[in-house]
Amino acid sequence: MCGIAGYFSRTGADVASQVMLSLYSEQHRGQESCGIAASDGKIIRLHKAMGYVKEVFSQQVLHQLPGAVAIGHVRYPTRGSSVLLNAQPYVIETLGGPIYAVASNGDIVNYEEISRWLQTRGVHLASTNDGELIGRFLVYYHEREGLTIPQAIRLLMKKVKGAYSAVFLTRKELYIFRDTYGFRPLYIGEVGDDVAVASESCAMDILRPGSMREVQPGEIIVVTEHKVHSSTQMQPLFEENSQPTRHCVFELIYFARPDSSQFGEYVYDVRQKIGAKLASYDDFDADVVIPVPDSANFMALGYASAKGIPFNFGLIRNHYVGRTFIRPDQYLRDESVRQKFNPLKDFFNNKRVVVVDDSIVRGTTIRKIIRMIRGAGAREIHLRIGSPPVKYSCYYGIDTPTREELIANNMTVEEIQAYVEADSLKYLKLEDLKECVHEPVNFCYACFSGQYPLPKELSAPVTQDEVR
Ligand code: SF4
Structure with missing residues (x-):
């Protein structure tokens, strides 16, 4: 299951506490491990551990995560065992230092294939969780192939199949995106001049947002110091945008907190x-x-x-x-x-x-x-x-x-x-x-009907033509 959260302060205030509050409200979505990655504009600092949010994030720990933009995660393992290595967020080091972090909720159906494909490009995964694969895919195409991060996310949406509601952090920007089927929930809202994101609306409520809405399936949102930019304001994502959404109906039956809204309900x-x-x-x-x-x-x-x-x-x-x-x-x-x-x-x-x-x-x-x-x-x-x-x-x-x-x-x-x-x-x-x-x-009703929106095994090689 898992839950994600993020916060961007326009005033430059530290925001790890806000992310912690949202994660605490989402504790029901994952109780194995939790983590927060925060950027102070120069580097990204990370703290993650096994256990509950309230146990892991003392005031002392939060003080060690300065920065005006941060993301967080609570984990309930699906892919990958319940060990700290598989906890999220996942921070990716480059020659510039730890300058990217990612957190994701969902499961990638063609994980093995994308993982093998990345390895052929010299990109190796340290963990077995989906968040790292998403992060390494984006960083590869951004740093090595010269795509902008939104372009890399678009390519990811085309090639990486399955469920992912995700937040991607750079030193000064926050990217928010959701798979084109919209399996898992994701909310964005305004808190004064700040921007917050969380898996469930109950985790937004705690921050008292002035407004909030669901991130649309296939939508990419870029939050910078000066603006919030949605892919709906950019060129159309790709032709497959006409595909149906497939929200997980089990979220409404069991997973979500009853005080949350999801999928318009x-x-x-x-x-x-x-x-x-x-x-x-x-x-x-x-x-x-x-x-x-x-x-x-x-x-x-x-x-x-x-x-x-x-x-x-x-x-x-x-x-x-x-x-x-x-x-x-x-x-x-x-x-x-x-x-x-x-x-x-x-x-x-x-x-x-x-x-x-x-x-x-x-x-x-x-x-x-x-x-x-x-x-x-x-x-x-x-x-x-x-x-x-x-x-x-x-x-x-x-x-x-x-x-x-x-x-x-x-x-x-x-x-x-x-x-x-x-x-x-x-x-x-x-x-x-x-x-x-x-x-x-x-x-989606597949666990009752057996009619899966996506087949379990997919073939999705990324061709060089598709990179540009
Ligand atoms: S409805 Fe069932 S099969 Fe579909 S995403 Fe939810 S739990 Fe999975």
């Missing part, structure tokens, strides 16, 4: 609509509707409102158990759901409960949750899932397991119901999911 609103759709499938009475917190909260609220059944929180989530939680032995692994969720005492006694969750991936977690609720006294448990069955892996920046590990790829809905030990199980229908957004044609 309010996340909380989409989730409530999903809940209402699920409610329309049922004609039985239940005593209470509960979410698996937090991502299903608004879905359960939408279900309960539509049915007139009381909504409540039967499970309390420990917010200090993150995805990176390390389970040191088998006993703790088995207890992992208990570490994250605890049922309210005497809440479930003899109740007929509707449990709403956003999705089922392997099925092991929801099975433990249902056992926990039944053990707490529930009489009936009806499981409702706010997405269609996840049957296919994602290649665009989400860490889904292999297809073989996805329970919906291996079992029917009836078999899954039996496996998770629910009294009934219903998934959101794909056609109903599409009715929960305003422009359904603009979304």
